[in-house]
Amino acid sequence: MTILNDILTEKKMEVSKLKKDSFIKGPEKKVPTFKERVQQSSHMNIIAEIKRASPSKGEIDLGVDPIVRAKQYEQLGAAAISVLTDEPFFKGSMDDLRLVREAVDIPILCKDFIIDPIQIDFAKANGANIILLIVAALSQEELVELYQYAKELNLEVLIEVHNEEEMKRALGLNPEIIGINNRNLKSFDVSLATTEKLAAMISNADTIIVSESGMKTKANVELARDAGAKAILVGETFMLAEDLAKKFQEFQVDLT
Template identity: 55%
Template sequence: MSILEKILVEKEKEIAQLKTNGIKEFPLIKHNIPSIKQTFPSSVAMNVIAEIKRASPSKGAIDLDVNPAEQAKNYAALGAGAISILTDRTFFKGSMDDLYEVREACNLPLLCKDFFIDPIQIDQAKAAGANIILLIVAAMSEDQLKQMYTYAKGFDLDVLCEVHNESEMESALKLGADIIGINNRNLKTFNVNLSVTETLAPMVKKRDRGSDPLSQLPLLIGESGIKSRVDVERLAKADVSGILVGETLMLSDDLQVTFQHLQVPRMKGSIPNAR
């Protein structure tokens, strides 16, 4: 059984518990937070979705004692365009409380990074303050993906639709996903290869836009394995508008320097502005 399959088995148990006990309620916090679909295309430098990640199945403990609110404030001060919070408890040692603490601490768009397969999880993420949720194409059927995508959009949530190969990219494009994350990590082996983004990104430009050739192309986000300025430059050449970075930031001895390495100039004519 792959790591993804193990995670999904655990998610089914969590969902059953959620449906029995109900979602956790959090005090409402109102912020006027713009969508990354509006903010990312206009930036000159690479947009960074900075992640709060306590642990992972492949690396084990990263920083179990991180203070989510303080980490988020540091990310925001250094120019993060959005913040991702891993909320899976069993495999990543996160929680919805982490998400809510970050919501209290900053006004940036927040991505709830979890393994969503049931609408009740979206209810919980929304209640805890998420602006964006992650939908992994590999984790569900096309019908289920469409149901989850439509449900999230009904809550005015943005959806980062994550793909790992050509078939999944086709599914995301067929869905009409307006934000697509290309994950360089193989979810079966957890090996990482930046060439995944370089291979899949061109598929977006080639997609059939039907009767409206001027329709907006999806926002592209490069994910996983981003450690250096050279890595970011590779992804910039592939026309991504943003990068999602976790371990590199969580393990950084000097966040300011690390952010400077990540915020490289973006390529002219990047995908979201293409016509």
Template identity: 50%
Template sequence: MTTILDTIIEKKREEVQRLKKENLLQQSEEKIRPSLYEKLKSAKTLQVISEIKRASPSKGIINNGVDPVKQALLYEKAGAACISVLTDTPFFKGTFEDLKNVTDAVQIPVLCKDFIIDEIQIDYAKFHGASVILLIVAALSKEKLASLYQYATSKNLDVLVEVHDDKELQTALEIDAKIIGINNRDLKTFQVDLQHTATIAKKFPFQEERVLISESGMKTVEDAKFVAACGVSAILVGETLMRSNDVETTLTALQVPKGVVAL
């Protein structure tokens, strides 16, 4: 059976071929941003990676009229650790132009959120100002995951490696990922369950120099407290912030104390 992830990746292959035919202009001087990894390691409270997302396959249109720059500046003012910008157009209505406009406007780390399957996408993310990229274990062979991870780190990018189960966590650890995210949304069914974080966190090596992020499904302060108690350093929040009438209050409320994990 073809899954949503399969459909997205097939479309992404077409995009990669198109990107390879385009020429990136000479990059302007790179803006120096703080390291997301160091930020998460040192923070005393749960950090929020705030996402700019117009739409998604599971929710449809979320906030199609959003001004990415205004939203990003609200996030930065409210204390976001990082801003995630969707650059996938067919399924999320994002663009690389959104990424460039946001990176020009803010000083904090910016994540290029996309389904990366080729080095050219990493080049585009870097060219448009991203300091962090996403690699999804479920979308890649282990060999390709490892090569893309090394390519991105060679470009001085932080890499968020996303997992969905214990097996994928082991794969992320084997490539020596430092920032690992647990997606509470099953990318094959798009169902969300915060229990994914609790289950996978039990296998996470917190004693090592790595940080854990919980992604998707964060709606309330109680949700934030639940995953914080599992030992995560940050949460990635999109829809809740995109629908909020008071972004600063919503974001600040999610910055609960970090949980203490018994090692």
């Protein structure tokens, strides 16, 4: 059993509960799309993550104030904010998502393990503009169904892959945004060579490549850029940064 299996078992129970719950749809806030922000930017686009904990690292910052942190990210020039909404493994919540939506005027990614349309409904109702679909967590039929459902709701979709097989499945959707996760799901080892290897499989120049995991130095970001990434997703490094503004500026490398 991998941690992904454990998480998906938990998600199935969560989905059953969500289907019994009702939700209040929050007011929709008009913000630019992530795609628009990337198209207008000449430097690396940062999806800055609010991350309290993770299965691989344990506690990171359980006391973080999502509103304060989201406003910092926005002021520092984040292209989008990623909010972890999984509670058992990452100590996040839909409340975090809703609070961040009220606080900022940039796109928000609901970072969770989505296996059912009801989760997409809740994400949108709480202010998400982008959802995450992890290819490793879904059959191809499920991936297609959830992708199309999210697009019908006018949500952007970040499709996450870890290896060649998953990339082939993702490319079958001709997605606008592909996230390449440099972390091996089984060993949790991180290698930026994953971005280099998988980005080379993408032939559509309009596809936005997001390199995820392992961004610790400017050199890491430059490697991702040189491999074709126009965006990076950064969580732990920002959550632990002694000087957040300095680290942010360091990572906003020129794309040209």
